[in-house]
Amino acid sequence: MLNEIYQNLDPVAFSLxxxxxxxxxxxxxxxxxxxxxxxxxxxxxxxxxxxxxxxxTLMVCAIIGVVLGARAGYVLFYGDGYYFAHPLEIFAFNQGGMSFHGGLAGLLAGGAVAARLTEIPFLTLADLGAIAAPLGLFFGRCANFVNGELWGAPTDWPIGVVFGGAAGMMPRHPSQLYEAVLEGLVIFCVLFALSRKMPPRPRGTFVGAFLLLYGVFRFLIEFVREPDAQLGYLWGGWLTMGQVLSAPLVIAGVAMLVYAAKRKLPQEGPRRFVRPPEPLEPASPEDPS
Incomplete structure (x- = not known):
């Protein structure tokens, strides 16, 4: 059933x-x-x-940070030296090659710039971004499935998909959809439900929960996802680059949750500069008041 759906998909939505x-x-x-x-x-x-x-301001900073960071992350972590030998290919965005972990770093950097420009605390912006980001992950992973990229390992499960091309003609795990559900829908539902509580949970809670959940889900899914061909398995033949990069996210997520629980900083909006009131003029002696 799923394989039949995939075979009828076209990576091109429309053309004008x-x-x-x-x-x-x-x-x-x-x-x-x-x-x-x-x-x-x-x-x-x-x-x-x-x-x-x-x-x-936040969205412009986020878009620039995600796109540049995701591309830089792919070049550094998954390029295996290719882009250092062909530097102009770094700018060939139309050929694909984006890394979530690089995009996350770029998003945090963009958030830091936005925090300075809007005068909203960085962790408040990070929490807001953490609640919303899983939706982008969901659509991105669905697009990976439509493109027939980042496929899973061979499987005999009924939901196996034949991606063809470099993936061969054997059924494979649709790992893109596993990630779309876990990294996208599940994390979004959890964080959005938590955001409904008033007053809001302390600053840093949501970004900490996002890092923890994403790191765990990505680490587990990598066991049924085919590693990048240019890298293969690392460190003894069972770890992938995705797992190596995701493990620190779990640690960072736990640390951020502990920090949020201890500090209990409230979520705050823009810290606008307020001009002090003008000093009152002293009353003249002739003034009857």
Whole structure:
């Protein structure tokens, strides 16, 4: 059933003359659009006072950080030296090659810039981003499935999919969909449900929970996901690069949850500069008041 669905999918969503729009590109657009909506709604519920300008600033910084970070992460962690020998290929975004872990680093860097520009505490922005980010992951992993990339290991399960091409003609785990459900839908539902509590949970709680859950889910899914061909298995023949990069996220997530529980910093909105009131002029002696 799932294999039949995949065989009827087209990576190209539609084309208008020379303009070709792929599902992968639409996944990014839809992911960022829904993330902005979720951030706005949660910030409003938390009564943070975030303006539309604040939201726009955050999204621009996030988009730039994710795209540049994801590409840089792929070049550094998965390129296996290829891009150092062909530096111009680094800018060939149309050929694919994006890394979640690099995108996460870029997102945090972009969030730090946005925090400075909007005067909203960094961890509050990070928490808002953590609640919304799984939606982008969901659409991104679905697009990976449509593209027939990042496939899983061979399997005899009924849901096995024949991806063809470099993946061969044997059925494989649709690991992209496993990740879409666990890294996307499950994490989003958990964090969004937690965000409903008022007053909001302490600053850092949501980003800590996101790092912990993502690290655990990604580490487990890597056991049924085919490692990148240029890297293969690492360190004794059973660890993948994805697992090596995900293990620190679990540690960071636990540390952030402990920090949030101990500090109990409240979620805060923009720290706007307020001009002090002008000093009152002293009353003149002739003034009857």
């Amino acid at each position: 003359g020379p303009l070709v729009v792929r599902w992968y590109g639409l996944a990014y657009v839809l992911g960022f659009a829904l993330a902005a909506f979720v951030i706005y709604r949660v910030a409003k519920r938390w009564r943070l006072g975030m303006t539309e300008d604040d939201l726009l």
